[in-house]
Amino acid sequence: GAGVSQTPSNKVxxxxxxxxxxxxxxxxxxxxxxxxxxxxxxxxxxxxxQGTGAADDSGLPNDRFFAVRPEGSVSTLxxxxxxxxxxxxxxCASSAQGNTxxxxxxxxxxxxxx
Amino acid sequence: xxxxxxxxxxxxxxEGENLVLNxxxxxxxxxxxxxxxxxPGKGLTxxxxxxxxxxxxxxxxxxxxxxxxxxxxTLYIAASQPGDSATYLCxxxxxxxxxxxxxxxxxxxxxx
Numbered sequence: 001g002a003g004v005s006q007t008p009s010n011k012v013x014x015x016x017x018x019x020x021x022x023x024x025x026x027x028x029x030x031x032x033x034x035x036x037x038x039x040x041x042x043x044x045x046x047x048x049x050q051g052t053g054a055a056d057d058s059g060l061p062n063d064r065f066f067a068v069r070p071e072g073s074v075s076t077l078x079x080x081x082x083x084x085x086x087x088x089x090x091x092c093a094s095s096a097q098g099n100t101x102x103x104x105x106x107x108x109x110x111x112x113x114x
Numbered sequence: 115x116x117x118x119x120x121x122x123x124x125x126x127x128x129e130g131e132n133l134v135l136n137x138x139x140x141x142x143x144x145x146x147x148x149x150x151x152x153x154p155g156k157g158l159t160x161x162x163x164x165x166x167x168x169x170x171x172x173x174x175x176x177x178x179x180x181x182x183x184x185x186x187x188t189l190y191i192a193a194s195q196p197g198d199s200a201t202y203l204c205x206x207x208x209x210x211x212x213x214x215x216x217x218x219x220x221x222x223x224x225x226x
Contacts, residue, residue: 004157035214040218041218042216042218043158043203043205043216045215056213059213093158093214102163103160103214104160105150105159107156108156
């Protein structure tokens with residue numbers, strides 16, 4: 001596609017529920033990143049994929065968060081037993097290769113946990 | 115841990131003024147530095163990327179400089195326009211990782 005796309009754009013869920021957030025990177029980009037942005041803050045890194053594998057998941061806050069990229073393209077961020085503190089905008093980015101390249105961001109998914 | 119600071123947090127200027135946004139980072143061992151623009155409720159748009167070996171990059175009315183040894187970057191916006199109103203974020207990738215480390219941003223308002 002022309003850019004990074006994310007679905008849904010907005011998600012409202014109840015505390016304790018499970019959610020999945022989807023990211024479609026720019027076609028051909030091997031590197032994919034997830035970030036989380038709280039109000040008034042800069043984005044914070046969650047996880048980095050190079051191809052199908054998670055090269056760095058050091059930013060995931062706890063084991064309720066998990067992400068996959070089974071075919072090296074689309075990625076899904078999964079949050080189990082959601083908590084109110086998980087409310088934030090979840091941003092996905094992709095780049096052509098790795099850490100020397102420009103990262104291109106999607107519009108984000110705004111998650112609200114009630 | 116890399117810490118990125120942006121000053122000022124907010125800035126309001128009349129249309130036509132030239133302005134400078136500042137970014138500092140604590141660890142000078144970086145691959146690159148990137149400036150982004152974020153409009154309310156939107157994702158991030160990349161403005162300029164400066165590799166660690168470079169001193170500056172220019173795009174239209176924007177010029178970004180990098181002084182890696184002192185841990186500083188500036189974003190210069192010439193002849194500001196109301197359409198430049200947005201939050202500007204600075205981010206670096208450290209040699210030790212792949213993730214962008216962001217500052218909190220500078221919220222810019224350009225008034226007609």
